[in-house]
Amino acid sequence: MSMLGGTIRLDSKKGKGSRFTVEISMQEAEEQLGYTSNTPVYHNNKFHDVVAIDNDEVLLLMLKEMYSQEGIHCDTCTDAAELMEMIRQKEYSLLLTDLNMPGINGFELLELLRSSNVGNSPTIPVVVATASGSCNKGELLAKGFAGCLFKPFSISELMEVSDRCAIKETPDGKPDFSALLSYGNEAVMLEKLMTETEKEMQTIREAATEKDLQKLDSLTHHLRSSWEVLRADQPLNVLYRLLHGDVLPDGEALSHAVTAVLDKGAEIIRLAEEERRKYEDG
Incomplete structure (x- = not known):
């Protein structure tokens, strides 16, 4: 106990019992830890389906689960041909792509989407995810990406970027004059x-x-x-x-x-x- 800079005290009363009091000095925490909740806490604006492309299937599974926790459906794929077919068949509110993939990188994929006439490929917001230190946020946005995520990212970071970038409307699609x-x-x-x-x-x-x-x-x-x-x-x-x-x-x-x-x-x-x-x- 002395090694921890603490004390131990015994209070005992005959016929009643004993009470041991242990005191250890500790530094005050700089920030308060939050608690974990299974309910969506970050997703504020309603948007619909998301599609993600990455050659890392583990990351795709993680994305799918993170979105699922927020009540959002996420389709996934590992190559550009599959992605274009998915966009042909369904209108997505947001696309997530890895920056560095074999075969086609994020910049090339963005150019392919914008020059294609498949579904909403010319206009779908594209968020890029990267662990590369060769690009900063400003450079990525200047290239035409709607947002960026730097790996590893948390569910709150994912939802903040998704909420900001995804196509979303009021429930009935009408302007909201309340604000x-x-x-x-x-x-x-x-x-x-x-x-x-x-x-x-x-x-x-x-x-x-x-x-x-x-x-x-x-x-x-x-x-x-x-x-x-x-x-x-x-x-x-x-x-x-x-x-x-x-x-x-x-x-x-x-x-x-x-x-x-x-x-x-x-x-x-x-x-x-x-x-x-x-x-x-x-």
Whole structure:
């Protein structure tokens, strides 16, 4: 006990018994340990199916289990041909790929996806996982990846990146005005939203007609933060990834992405008008 810097004390009373008290000095912990729970604690935004590709089947099994704990289905594969066939048959919200695989690396896979016309391959968010020290996060994002994970990663890190990058919408697919309406006069806020959205959609329409990709990129970047508040930013994220790919976006894919943004803008205006009437009539 003395070697541990502690003491032991005996208190004894006849007819009652004895009590031994042991005291050992210990350093105060710098941080409090959490507890393990089997319930999902990190996954906040609902998204659907994920697909992962890696030549390491153990890692794929681990990913599948981690997503399963959060109530998310994850399909897995080990080669690009199999992946493309899976994307042809099913629309995924997110793709995870290893950076260094035999046959095709993560950069080559991303280029293949963006230049293909298979399912949602031109627009699906791609998160890259790597243990390599040759690339940093900024370099990977600049290449067109939606996010990155550095091995080994925890389930909380996986879900944080997945939640941020995956295609997701409100349950009914409609914009959510609740966060916006928590600031100031509801009718005034909705009127301002309608006016600004009309102007912005007209500007995007003009930039697309002029094929001004730089202007289109600037507008997309400007709108993403405000539409994220409305949980309506998915079409903008698709357009942003097209504009920031390694290759110039295909004309048809770009037109489709711009149309989706314009359609979402029209929906925001229409629903904001309906919501405003409720406050005026109320």
